[in-house]
Amino acid sequence: LEGGDYVVTDLGHTAASTLQSLPVVLRLLLENVARNSHGTEREQSMASIIRWLDTGTSKEEIPFLPNRVLMHDTTSTPALVDIAAMRDYLAREGGDPSTLNPVLPVDVSVDHSLAIEAFGTPDAAAVNMQHEMRRNHERYRFLRWSAQALDNVHINPPGTGIMHTINLEQLATVVAAEHGAPTRLHPDMLLGTDSHTPMINGIGVLGWGVGGLEAQTVMFGMPTMIRIPDVIGVRLTGTKRASTQATDIALVVTERLRALGVSGEFVEFHGPGVASLKAGERAVIANMAPEYGATTGYFPVDEETLLYLRATGRDESHIGMVRAYCQHMGFWFDPDLNPIYTKSIEIDLSRITISIAGPRRPQDRHNYTESGSVLDALKAPFSAEMPAALPRFPVALAAITSCTNTSDPRLLIAAGLLCRKARALGLKVPPWVKTSLSPGSPAAGRYLARAGLLPDLHAMGFDIAGFGCATCIGNAGELTPLVRESLARAQTRPVAMLSGNRNFPGRIHPELDLAFIMSPPLVVAFALAGDAHKNLDEEPLQTDAAGKPVYLRDIWPAEEEIDACLASSQDAGDYRSAFAQASSNPLWDALDAPDGDLFPWNDSSNYLQPPPFAAMRGQSLLGRYTAYPLLVLGDDVTTDHISPASAVPRDSHIADYLVQRGESRSDLNVFAARRGNWKVMVRGAFFSRSLRNLLCDACPVGHTLHIPSGEMLPLHEVAARYADEGHATVIIAGERYGMGSSRDWAAKVVRLLGARAVLAQSFERIHRSNLIGMGVVPLRLPYSLSCGPLQVRDSDRIELDIDPEQLQPRCVIKARIHRAEGHIDTVDTVAAIETQLEVQFLLAGGVMPTILQ
Ligand code: F3S
Structure with a gap:
């Protein structure tokens, strides 16, 4: 276990009792800083984490670099399409496209496209697999190309299961050896492009969900900057009733933590009740972290964790190493320790009912x-x-x-x-x-x-x-x-x-x-x-x-x-054997996937079109402008509203577009399968029957008002008109804008629609970061501009002056609302920017221009 020594040495100046007062999640972040950053940055970041103990909260930022990235087919397809398009761009600029590769292992599970067509029969799985392969054939060919063309990308084909389950059962090591140095050990840590990534916290692995764009950042070796989180302790006591299940506990935890308000923070479970839960049950509770609003729902490693590793076929020697390393490094669960938490609540498992x-x-x-x-x-x-x-x-x-x-x-x-x-x-x-x-x-x-x-x-x-x-x-x-x-x-x-x-x-x-x-x-x-x-x-x-x-x-x-x-x-x-068997999916293996460094795009494809993001290099959306409101929305706009995943409605203008391009109206599949084609995605933006555009009460679904002409048109047509006319646009929303998922298309469509900023009362964490990844500025409003006396109407214009020189995390940006009656309301918005790296992204025009730089 000599591998642990270098971290212990680095922390030599810190009393062991001080470290024991840190929640385990912060000890893990401390280890990550010690291992992945250098010089003054490392000293300062480590000191910041220790300083957290003074107040139990912090506004300071630290770098985080995971060991691996987890994706599913609908978030990975656009990310890999972006990389393929960036390779084209590099080739056009005279560079060597084969040099553009992720540097961290990226595991992709093809899990999001299974649809329940057949059910209630023993051959349902086989029938549904046939449907899935037929409908997604083109996209799956692309994924297979990615696996052969890009270093470090591994695809788990359809039928191998859901990414988080595969992560629990197959991929997670809890403790990993450094590449090329098997005695240098470190905790297994990951980021996943799905908000339920914290399921892996159930077996003591630190990981959380990020947007596809943040994942692209880390897979190219750039750390993501995170604010040192508040850590919410959930002390579990008692033993669950015989009639209840882990689901019931997860629902109670969700109810309690939503009421407390833990948005974006780290939750850590502790107390005597932890030991009474099996690791599989902990994973259920950890999984629902996005539902309780937290970034993680962490359970430290203990004997139950090792039992789970054994039950799922991990090597005894590896299990022994996990025990020794975690005990040696202070990552082992100790029910007698009382770490300091920012806030704490107690849940008695014995009181939970079905x-x-x-x-x-x-x-x-x-x-x-x-x-x-x-x-x-x-x-x-x-x-x-x-x-x-x-x-x-x-x-x-x-x-x-x-x-x-x-x-x-x-x-x-x-x-x-x-x-x-x-x-x-x-x-x-x-x-x-x-x-x-x-x-x-x-x-x-x-x-x-x-x-x-x-x-x-x-x-x-x-x-x-x-x-x-x-x-x-x-x-x-x-x-x-x-x-x-x-x-x-x-x-x-x-x-x-x-x-x-x-x-x-x-x-x-x-x-x-x-x-x-x-x-x-x-x-x-x-x-x-x-x-x-x-x-x-x-x-x-x-x-x-x-x-x-x-x-x-x-x-x-x-x-x-x-x-x-x-x-x-x-x-x-x-x-292991069921996974291995499913991995050799004959329908997947039979796909005629192309090879070569560049992907051969096809103009007539309705699934894969190279997006124009690389060409947006240098096009920052900052500056001074007066904008038309493109949409005025209320509270709780979800990423599903912004970029739906579900079936393409047969009576929509998107269906008309696909039918014109040769598809059958009766056999249109889901938006989620089209995320490699930006032309479909931008047409589907905000196409949701349960979303109300307050700008225009009579607007049909997916339409808005082109204010200069007074015409109601499909949203993407209005956006294109504004762009042609040289007009800036912004989107107005209420509380919790972007709640739901890590869907980066919910930010990409906003960029493709040309909106330069989103002004909302609050943003959900991952979507906020995705907006910045696309170069779109999120601005927090102090009160609603979606309803009430200050509501923005079609006669109003919004003036913003976002000076690139002055842009800082959480800086105040004045919005001047020019009302039709002639007066101006001035609103102090706060830039929803958390880190200097995010400032850099906005200056460069987003993550992709930064990768190309
Ligand atoms: Fe898939 Fe639902 Fe989990 S979409 S990743 S099964 S939350």
């Missing part, structure tokens, strides 16, 4: 019996025309889905056992419910088979439909005919019941604005009930073959049953 969250936000948690009263409060409008054959709130989708709730074997085993009991009683899922099971990795298929649960799952329609994100990302496929018909007649308000993590309106399915999040066994229960309104404590699920009512409590699996089934089904060898 929960659901929704129907529109993950932090709105209720007892599982309360869905009916929550739905009643919605006062849903129904057609009086004719009664539906369905309940008023039919369960339209019952989906066991998501990295969050399909990676812990206990959850899937519990769902399988519930199916087994329901099958034994002859219960059936009603015909309007679309059921699906899409686990995070193929290992789940192995242990469910070993447990003999696949026939039971099949009997309730929960056949494995594939290994990927599926319903969680909105690829739920068509609803059942009964639900479609009742929707068309406005007779019902169908609801999605899923084991996901997000439930914003339209996220799960464009036709559904209500969704409850819950554990996999509860998904099965609501599938059997068929009615989202049912109180599963008081009302029976169904009657059995003998006419006897069956209640949930009659078939809810006991903890000992889950334990026994788990013990008999787990085989550590399954994890």
Whole structure:
């Protein structure tokens, strides 16, 4: 373990007791600084972290460089397309394109494009794989080209599972050896282009979600600068009840931390309750960090972590090394230590009950019996025309889905056992419910088979439909005919019941604005009930073959049953072998991928077009200008609103464009699959039925007002007109602009639309950083310009003077709003810029110009 010595030496001046007062996440950041930075920068950054102890908070910045980067197919495609386009640019400028390569390992999982077309049959996974390969053929060819052309890029093909599950089961080492120096050890740390990257915090690996642009920065060896975070301690006490699952704890943690407000901060779990949780359960709780608003949800390494590593087939020698290194370096969990936290809360695990969250936000948690009263409060409008054959709130989708709730074997085993009991009683899922099971990795298929649960799952329609994100990302496929018909007649308000993590309106399915999040066994229960309104404590699920009512409590699996089934089904060898088998996907291997240093683009492609970002080199959006408002939006604009991932609507101008280019209107797939084509993405910008453009009440979806002419046109056409006319534009929004995900297209489309700044009351962390990565200036407003007496209207112009010489993190920028009546309102906005590196990006015009520099 000599490798640890250099860090210990560096910190030699600091008393061990001082280090023990630091939360473990800060000790890990300290190690990262010590290892990756040099000279004065290192001294100052390390001193800043130690100084954090004085107040438990800091405004100082430190560099962070991970060891690796994790991506999925929809965030990696645009990043890799950007690199391919930058290679073209280099070649045109006379440089050697083969020299432009990531320098950190980049693991890409092709997980976001699986759609649930087939379900409820044993061959559903195979059928869905065929659909996926056919629809994404061109993009997948490109990914295969990337793997051969670019150093350090490795692609895990479709069928290998969800990136976070693969990370837990296969990629994470917890402790890694330095390349070329096997005795120099360091903690495994990563950044991922997905907000659920902190799932890996469940096994003591520090990592969090960033935008695709921040990932491009680090993969080219530039550190990302982070503010030393506030660290929120969550002290866990007690032991969870036998009837509850990790999902229930995650929902309570989400509710409590959202109420506290931990946006952008690091959460660390401690206290005696930690040891009572299995590592798989911790990963469920860590996974929901973006839902509670935090950057991380960190659990330190302990014996349970090592048990998980062993259960998933890691080498004993490696496990021994993890123990020795973590104990030696002070990264081992010690329940007797009381580190200092910025804020702390306590959660008693024994008080947590079976929960659901929704129907529109993950932090709105209720007892599982309360869905009916929550739905009643919605006062849903129904057609009086004719009664539906369905309940008023039919369960339209019952989906066991998501990295969050399909990676812990206990959850899937519990769902399988519930199916087994329901099958034994002859219960059936009603015909309007679309059921699906899409686990995070193929290992789940192995242990469910070993447990003999696949026939039971099949009997309730929960056949494995594939290994990927599926319903969680909105690829739920068509609803059942009964639900479609009742929707068309406005007779019902169908609801999605899923084991996901997000439930914003339209996220799960464009036709559904209500969704409850819950554990996999509860998904099965609501599938059997068929009615989202049912109180599963008081009302029976169904009657059995003998006419006897069956209640949930009659078939809810006991903890000992889950334990026994788990013990008999787990085989550590399954994890590696199932992954290896899925990795040699014959459909993937058969793709005719091109080779060579440059990608051969095709003008007629609707999936891949080289973006113009490299050519924006030197085009900073700073300076003095007076802008038209392109859009005026309210609160809670999500990245899904800004750049949807879901199906391309068949009746939209985007569909018209694709049909003109040879596609069939009936077979258009999802926006997420088109992220290699900026021409489609810019047309899809802000195309969301649940988004209101306050500039123009009568605007159809995806349209805005071209103010000089008074015409309502598709947004990209308006943006192009303003550009042709030489007019600047900005976007106005309310609170939490950009909430949702790391989707860098949500920032890229804003740049392509030509908006020079976004003025919002608050920004979600990753999206703010993505805007800066695209050279767009985020400005924080002190109050709303979206509504109320100061609302910006189509007659107003916004004057900004963003002096490149004066630009600093959090500097004040005056916005002068020229009102139609002739007066000017002056608003002091604050630049939502956190670091000097971000200032550099804005001066250069974004991340890509900086990489090219
Ligand atoms: Fe995929 Fe949903 Fe997780 S989209 S990465 S399964 S949060």
